Each structure stands twice: as structure tokens, then as C-alpha cells.
Amino acid sequence: xxxxxxxxxxxxxxxxxxxxxxxxxxxxxxxxxxxxxxxxxxxxxxxxxxxxxxxxxxxxxxxxxxxxxxxxxxxxxxxxxxxxxxxxxxxxxxxxxxxxxxxxxxxxxxxxxxxxxxxxxxxxxxxxxxxxxxxxxxxxxxxxxxxxxxxxxxxxxxxxxxxxxxxxxxxxxxxxxxxxxxxxxxxxxxxxxxxxxxxxxxxxxxxxxxxxxxxxxxxxxxxxxxxxxxxxxxxxxxxxxxxxxxxxxxxxxxxxxxxxxxxxxxxxxxxxxxxxxxxxxxxxxxxxxxxxxxxxxxxxxxxxxxxxxxxxxxxxxxxxxxxxxxxxxxxxxxxxxxxxxxxxxxxxxxxxxxxxxxxxxxxxxxxxxxxxxxxxxxxxxxxxxxxxxxxxxxxxxxxxxxxxxxxxxxxxxxxxxxxxxxxxxxxxxxxxxxxxxxxxxxxxxxxxxxxxxxxxxxxxxxxxxxxxxxxxxxxxxxxxxxxxxxxxxxxxxxxxxxxxxxxxxxxxxxxxxxxxxxxxxxxxxxxxxxxxxxxxxxxxxxxxxxxxxxxxxxxxxxxxxxxxxxxxxxxxxxxxxxxxxxxxxxxxxxxxxxxxxxxxxxxxxxxxxxxxxxxxxxxxxxxxxxxxxxxxxxxxxxxxxxxxxxxxxxxxxxxxxxxxxxxxxxxxxxxxxxxxxxxxxxxxxxxxxxxxxxxxxxxxxxxxxxxxxxxxxxxxxxxxxxxxxxxxxxxxxxxxxxxxxxxxxxxxxxxxxxxxxxxxxxxxxxxxxxx
Numbered sequence: 004x005x006x007x008x009x010x011x012x013x014x015x016x017x018x019x020x021x022x023x024x025x026x027x028x029x030x031x032x033x034x035x036x037x038x039x040x041x042x043x044x045x046x047x048x049x050x051x052x053x054x055x056x057x058x059x060x061x062x063x064x065x066x067x068x069x070x071x072x073x074x075x076x077x078x079x080x081x082x083x084x085x086x087x088x089x090x091x092x093x094x095x096x097x098x099x100x101x102x103x104x105x106x107x108x109x110x111x112x113x114x115x116x117x118x119x120x121x122x123x124x125x126x127x128x129x130x131x132x133x134x135x136x137x138x139x140x141x142x143x144x145x146x147x148x149x150x151x152x153x154x155x156x157x158x159x160x161x162x163x164x165x166x167x168x169x170x171x172x173x174x175x176x177x178x179x180x181x182x183x184x185x186x187x188x189x190x191x192x193x194x195x196x197x198x199x200x201x202x203x204x205x206x207x208x209x210x211x212x213x214x215x216x217x218x219x220x221x222x223x224x225x226x227x228x229x230x231x232x233x234x235x236x237x238x239x240x241x242x243x244x245x246x247x248x249x250x251x252x253x254x255x256x257x258x259x260x261x262x263x264x265x266x267x268x269x270x271x272x273x274x275x276x277x278x279x280x281x282x283x284x285x286x287x288x289x290x291x292x293x294x295x296x297x298x299x300x301x302x303x304x305x306x307x308x309x310x311x312x313x314x315x316x317x318x319x320x321x322x323x324x325x326x327x328x329x330x331x332x333x334x335x336x337x338x339x340x341x342x343x344x345x346x347x348x349x350x351x352x353x354x355x356x357x358x359x360x361x362x363x364x365x366x367x368x369x370x371x372x373x374x375x376x377x378x379x380x381x382x383x384x385x386x387x388x389x390x391x392x393x394x395x396x397x398x399x400x401x402x403x404x405x406x407x408x409x410x411x412x413x414x415x416x417x418x419x420x421x422x423x424x425x426x427x428x429x430x431x432x433x434x435x436x437x438x439x440x441x442x443x444x445x446x447x448x449x450x451x452x453x454x455x456x457x458x459x460x461x462x463x464x465x466x467x468x469x470x471x472x473x474x475x476x477x478x479x480x481x482x483x484x485x486x487x488x489x490x491x492x493x494x495x496x497x498x499x500x501x502x503x504x505x506x507x508x509x510x511x512x513x514x515x516x517x518x519x520x521x522x523x524x525x526x527x528x529x530x531x532x533x534x535x536x537x538x539x540x541x542x543x544x545x546x547x548x549x550x551x552x553x554x555x556x557x558x559x560x561x562x563x564x565x566x567x568x569x570x571x572x573x574x575x576x577x578x579x580x581x582x583x584x585x586x587x588x589x590x591x592x593x594x595x596x597x598x599x600x601x602x603x604x605x606x607x608x609x610x611x612x613x614x615x616x617x618x619x620x621x622x623x624x625x626x627x628x629x630x631x632x633x634x635x636x637x638x639x640x641x642x643x644x645x646x647x648x649x650x651x652x653x654x655x656x657x658x659x660x661x662x663x664x665x666x667x668x669x670x671x672x673x674x675x676x677x678x679x680x681x682x683x684x685x686x687x688x689x690x691x692x693x694x695x696x697x698x699x700x701x702x703x704x705x706x707x708x709x710x711x712x713x714x715x716x717x718x719x720x721x722x723x724x725x726x727x728x729x730x731x732x733x734x735x736x737x738x739x740x741x742x743x744x745x746x747x748x749x750x751x752x753x754x755x756x757x758x759x760x761x762x763x764x765x766x767x768x769x770x771x772x773x774x
Contacts, residue, residue, distance in 0.1 A: 007685070008701070008724050011678035014270035015222040016229065017257035019675060020069040033081045048540065053078055053156050053514045054665055055225040056405040056532040058205035059604065069259070070226050073663070073670045077494075078513040079543060082109025084495050089115055089124035098500050102470060102738065103669040106494045111510035112547035117502050124499075124508060129551065129559070132507050137563035139460055139487045139505075146173030146439075148459045150449040153179045153418045154466030155407025156514075158527035158539070160582045161553040162409075163589075164575065165464050166417040168561040170427075171436060171568060175443030176458070177420045180466055180666075181410050182446040183473075184369050187377035187753035188403040189414070194378075195385045195625050197618035198611050200411065202400035203364055204533045208235050210398030213360035215353075216244045216274075217285050217384065218370020218759075222252020222676060223662045225368075225404055229256050233271045241275040241356045246370065247282050247657065248687070248734060249727040251676045276352055281344035282655045282732045283635035283760045285371055286380035288343040289387055290631060291350040292357060294331050296390060299358075311358060313392030320615055320624050321389050327626035338631055344729050362398035363391065369406070370657070373759040375637065377750045382627035389624055395615040405532040407666060412530030415590065415608070420445045426590075433588040435569045446472060447754040450746060453481035462489040462560075464553060465511075469498040470667040473744035473756035474716070491556055496667070511553045516541040518552045521577030525552070528583070528600065530608070536593075537605025554579065636762035637748065638709055646709070646764065652696055653709065657759040658737035658744070667738055674736075679724065686765070687726040687734040696765070700725045703768035706735070708743035708761050716743050720768050733763065 012019065054074040088108065094117065097105065114132045115124040127135075140149055151169040153162060166177060181189070189199035196202070208214070208231040221228040233256050236242055244253045254277065257270040280288050300311045317324050340346060357363060365384050371377060385401060393399040405411045417426060420443040431438045444452060450472060452458035461468075461482065472478040482488055482501030490499050491509045499508055512518055518525040518541060526540035551559075558576035561568070575582050580597050587596040592608045599606040611618045619625065636655055646653055661683065663671035672681045679685055686704060698704065700723060707717040718740060728734060737758065748757045 007680055007682040007722060009678045009680065011251055011676060013251070014255040014257050015252035015676055016259055017270065020259045023069055023675070033079065049542075053408055055227070056155075056408050056411060057225045057227040058531045058533045058535055059537070060205070060230070070223065070662075070665055074665055074668075075515060077106070077668065077670055078110075079515045080109055081546065083112045083546065084108050084110060085112045085547075086115070086126040093122040094124070094500055094502060095122055102497060102667065103672065105496055106668060108495055110513070110546050111492055111495060111508060113510060113549050115508040117506035119502075119504070127507070132509060133559045133563045135505075135507065136462070136487070136489055136560050140172065140564050143459060147176060147443070148457065149174060150176050150178055150444060150453065150458050150461045152446075152449070152461065152463040152466065152468055153177065153413055154464060155180050155410030155413060157413060157464050157553055158409060158529060159412045159416050159536070159586070160527050160579050161464065161557060162413040162416040162418050163582060163586050164554060164557045164561070167430070167434065167570070168557055168565070170430070170438045171434070171561070171565055171570065173439055175420055175422060175439050175441060176449060177418050178444055178446040178449035179413060179418050180407065180471060181414060182754060183471055183756055184406055185372055185403055185410070186445075186755045187372040187750050188367075188381055190753045191378045191381035191385065192401065192403070194619060195382050195627060196394070196401075196612040197616070199414070200534055200610060201402045201532065202394055202610050202613040203402045204535070204607065205231065207364060207398050207400060208232075209238070211235060211240050211360075211362050211364045212398065213241045213243065213356055213363045215357070215363060215365045216242060216246070216253065217365065217367040218246065219366070219368030219404060220246065220248075220250045220252065220370075220659070221404070222250060222256065223660055224406065226252075228404065229273075230258060232256070232273050233258055236271055236273050236275075241360065242273055243353055243356055244274040244277045245280055245285055245288060246277070247279055247728060247732060249277065249279060253277065276356060278345055278349055278353065279727070279729055281342070281635070281729050282657050283374050283376070283632075284343035284345070286376060286383045287339045287631055288345055288350060289380070289383045290331065290334055291336075291339040291343060291345070291347070292354045293383075293387055293390060294334065294336075294339065295351055295354045296358065297328060297331055312390050316392035317389065320617065321626060322621055322623035323626045323628060327386060327628040330628040330630060334631060342631060342635070357387075357391070362396065363388070363393045364398070364400055364402055366402035366404055368404045370759055372753075373750070373755055373757060374635070375748070375750055375757050375760065376632045377755060378752050379627065379629040379632070382629065385624075386626050389626060394624070395613055400613060403532070409529040411532060411534070412528070412536070415530055416586070417590070429591075430589045433585060445754050447746070447749055450478060450481045453484050456484050459486040460489075461485045461487070462491075463498060464491050464557070467496040467498050467667040469501050470496065470738040470741065473741055473748070473758060474746035475738065475742040476716075477746045491553060509556055510550050511556060512541070512545055512550050514539060514541055515543045516545045516550070517543065520552070520555065520579070525579045527554070527579065528605075534608040534610055535605050536600075536608060538600055554582070635760050637711070638762050639711060642709060651764045652692075654692075654731055654733045654763050654765065656706070656708075656733040656735060656740065656743065656761040656763045658740045658761075659734055661736050664736070677726070682722065683736050683739055684721045685724050685735060686721040687724050687728055689728050689730050689732070690725040692730055693723055693725060698723055703771035704765045705768050706740070706743060706763050706765050708745065708763045710745040710748060710762070712745070712747070714745070716745065718742055719770070720772055733765070
């Protein structure tokens, strides 16, 4: 093994998780404060972790995980990035630094304006920054020349004000981070069951008899989910994992809160069965399970035995079953096995587990959502659950696991480029104003509009769009085409450095900090992946008195921009209860918002599909009769012949996170659970594929994506790491591999980038690093 690679551990969690947590707490340079923060994380009267959107348990002293602790320590640091820092470094110098280095410098504490003559950011007053934005917005030829981007971590209150401001300004241009992750889940579920959210609550995991986990790595991306899976496994629930990579957390997990598992080699076996389908093969795998179920059902009926599908549920609640059944019958086993990479025997094993359970949860994440056919794949998972009546009963249902804390709440609050007429009508009545109904821009259309210069202003409420979006060269150029780039942020990132004519950095409070307004200390609210809404209140003195809350920043911009507004923005800024009163008037499910928040743990928004109410146009749950995709990646026959002629092997690449990473935030250079240390330009490859192509472990390669526009998209000097991954598949970290994902390669009807199915070739590195 090289200096970068070691054998991956035989379990996740445990003592190594504890030591990693302590390391990041110490590195924050205010360990005492952050120990106190951890005791208040995800608790009543505490703050919601700025990491993932997993739900909160009601019992237990500690309600944080290793990566949540990293997120808290990363945000709550005493290191500052202020005017003296920007005087020292020009933007050109900062552009040469790594993403890790940029965020590691500390918290942004002063509003800054870019000076194109000196190539430095310089301090600006809050008043002047706000007025600059207002003047620019009011000088545009059309409100649709502005793009209002949102990150998942924005609170309900901030998100509501943001979309209200944008709509009163005159546009529905609301590109959002969800456009790049779970948009496919929303599209698929809305069509199939009439609501864009999962149908389960956290307690359902305690009652499930089987849990099918598709395309997700909870040990890194939402580690608190591991406690739910561990508890379910120890209670006899059969967990079946479908994941392209063998992820250690889905194999064996040791809870850091269990003394025996913390201090000994013992751990809980998580997966009863673990399958590694080819990238993009999950739909074929589920189709195979359904095909077996229908075949067994037909055999039972022929033998005058009772059906194994839930015929009563299908007849009462579903539509288009016959069309779907015909499509399944027409799907060949050859196509299922070839596309899934799994055998009939393996899929029969999965089917046995599914049929032997009366209550099944199907859960998935971005390994499912970032493909061209993601919507169809999710609807195939829905089909499986409808077939067995596994919606609307305790311990069963559909569970898309959202990533960022409150990314689901943002959408609930109206961050949506295609709002329903009902939503707009209700919001218009609440504020006594006419609001636009025409469809606006998602991320894909926003970036294209900026590239074409038909949009001129970009305002980002959090996030790091420069590194989150695909096709890095194009994305960076889109940001550089702006006449004004406004970033509301806690930490320095790449989006601050992609500058066109003008740029502003507006530093905001973090989740752990006290938010003090005219009426006193404020709290915000968030919605988790289970549709639970609860309060979040920081308790740490802000790092600088120049920090403003996201809510206050939006209110000030709106006040300066909108001259004949019906909304008293300063009043809302001074008392968030008034924002929640306005939300209660505007958004279904939030009646008596302030009052119901007084319940411990918040309140449940409810889920129509979980109540067997189908709020799609058909009024029924739909069986979606999609044929399997002809191919996973979009490569023309002509290009395939060219590659074959040149003896170049075509691979399918997925991008993923390391364990020391959350979204685009990189906490460190290690990936402990995959045995990687001090490296990020790593390419995971099946040993047989590498050897067949003449490569050895630790060789350096260049990666080039194949797309119809013949644009050269190449990343260089990635070191090969032999790994347990299916043949013809590769994996590497993002954002390092985002340059390989073409902007025009997106999911059907979702526009989600196809970051989990990128057609690439690998070649020997032209200029490998000297060793």
C-alpha cells in the first residue's frame, strides 16, 4: 500500500469516531465552547446541527454524530477572516488555494466589496452594501435578470422572507441546492403519490421488519441514521443494502455511545444482505425483484393459493397496475442482469427478505437521484412498495434521506422555481400583492442564463454554488459573467472568488450564535427529513458585532429595494414571531405556527400519502410503467466505435464525498472508512479493470469525460486505489471531479446533474507528480 492507502477498518463508529470528534473540537480553538455546543445540539431549547437533516431522537444525552461535531466546530471557531486578511491576499492569490485552505481560515466577520482595480476585497458598511444591491436590482431591465440561489442550511424564516422578497421584486428565479441533489425525489413522489416528501417518521424505523437501503452511505453523509439502523438490526429487522461500493458503516457499526462497542472490537452487523449493483443499475435491480414477485404471485393464483401482492390495496388506492405489469413482463432477465450487475439468484435472495416482512421501509439518497433516469428509478421503488401495500402503515413507507439541514424546509417555505397556483394565490392574499406565476429558473437554467448574460445578478443565500454545481469550468464562467455576485456566508469559499463586474461578501450568524433583534433574542425553525418542524436557538456570543442574521440581511435588502411594498420588513426583522405569523397565513400546515412550536420536539407537518390520501391529479397512487433505460450513460454509437478503434475502455464514474467532508465543505484530507489518508485526488477502481488496462495500484492517471459536444473535460493526476467496486465502474471525490460532469447531462424531468453516471476514459498521467 502507498502512503495514502491502508486497509479500511472493519467497523465504523467506535473509538476512532470519538477521537476524530475530539480532534476537530480542539482545532476550533475554542474547545470549551464547542463541548457546550455539542450538549445543546439537536435538543429542545438548543440549536439544530448545521449538518444533515436526519430527525432527532427523543431520548439520550447526546444527539450529535462525528460529522455533526465537525460541522459545529468548523462553524464555531474563533479564527476570523476580516479586512486585514483580504488586504493581505488578492483574489488572484486566493484562487490558487485549495477549497480546504479557504474555509480553514475562519469565519467571515465584515461585509466586503470587491475592488476590480486592486483585485482585493475591501470593507464596506452594511448600509452601503445593501444600497448597492438595491440600486443594481432596480437598474435591471427585468426582474428575471436576477437569480436568487438558496442553500439548504437557511432557516424557514430566512427562506420564507427570501422567496417573498424575490416574488415581490417580480421573479420566480429560485435556483436551489436541492436542484442538484433530491430534485428527482420531489418530481417522482409528487407524480406517484401526490406529495414530494417521504411518508415515514423516525419512529417507523423502530417498527420495520425490513429496511431496503438504496444508493446511500449514511456512515459519512448522515451518521445519526446509523443509530436507527443499528437499533433496527439489533431488534431483528432485516436490512438490505444496495450500494455500488462496500461501505464499512453499512457492514458493521459500533455506536460511540455504547461503552462495550466503544472500548472493544465488538460492533453491530448492519446489513443482513449487501448487494453491489453497477452504477445506475438500481432500477433494474428493483425491476428484477418485482418481476420475481409477480411471477410467484401468478404461480400461487394458478395453484388456487392466496396472492402475495396486496390486491386490495392496489384496487382501492392505485392506478395503472395492468400497464405496469405488462412492462415488467416485457422486461427480459438478460437486460435486468446486464444492467443491474446482479444475478437472478441475488435478486431472489432480496425478494425473499422483502416478502417475508410485513412492514418494509425503502430509503435512498443521492446514489439514486443523480442519474439521467433517477425519476424513473424512484418511481420503480414506489411501484415495489405499492405492490405490497407498504405505504400508510406503521413501520413501512418511503424515506428519501435529505442532505442538508432544512433543505426540505426551504422548499416548504416556497423556494421553488415552479410554484403551484394555489401557493401563489394564498401568498398573494397574505401580503395583499400580485405575485408572478410564470416558471422561473432552477440551477441548470440559471447557470445557462448567466452564461448567456441574459441574467446579470446572482444573490446566494449560503452555499457554495461554484463548487456544488457541475461542469466547473462552465459554472465558474457563469459566476464570472455576473454584473453583481452577492454571497451571504459564514466561511470563505470558491464562490466568493468567481467575480465579474462587482461582488459582495455579507457575513452572517451561524446556528450556534445568539441572534439578537429589537424584540430580544430570536429563534429560528427548521424541518427535518421526516417533516418535523422544530425550533433552533444559538447560545454563543457572536464572533463579531458586525455579523448579521440571514433574516436581517434579507429584510434590509428588501426594504432598500422595494419602494411600494405592502410588507413591513423592519418589523419582521425585529421579531421573528411576526414572520411565523405571516407563514401561518401563507403556507398550509402552519396554522398557529408560534403556538404549536411550544410542543417539545416541535410538530409534525403530516403527510397526505401516509394517510392514504393521493393529492396528484388522478387522486390515486400511480404505478409508473417505465421501460428500463437503454443505457446508463449517454454515448453515441459513433463515439463507442471510435473508443473501440482506439482501444480505449469506457467506464462509468460516480462522484462522492470523503468522510472528512460535508457537501462542498472539506474538513480534512482523510477518508478513514475507505482507508485513505492525506489525499483527495483518488480514483477507486476494480483491480481487474486496472490490471487489464496495464495499471498498478498507486499509478497516476488522467480522467476524461465523454460527451456529445466534444468539449475537453479532463482532470489530471488522480492516484489509483484498488477497491471493492463492480467492473467498469469508478468512483472519486467531488468537487474535484465536478469538471467532468457536463452541464447538459442532467436527469430526465429533474435537471439534477448526472454526477453518479459520468462516461469517462482513463489514461496514464501526462505530467505525474514527482515522488
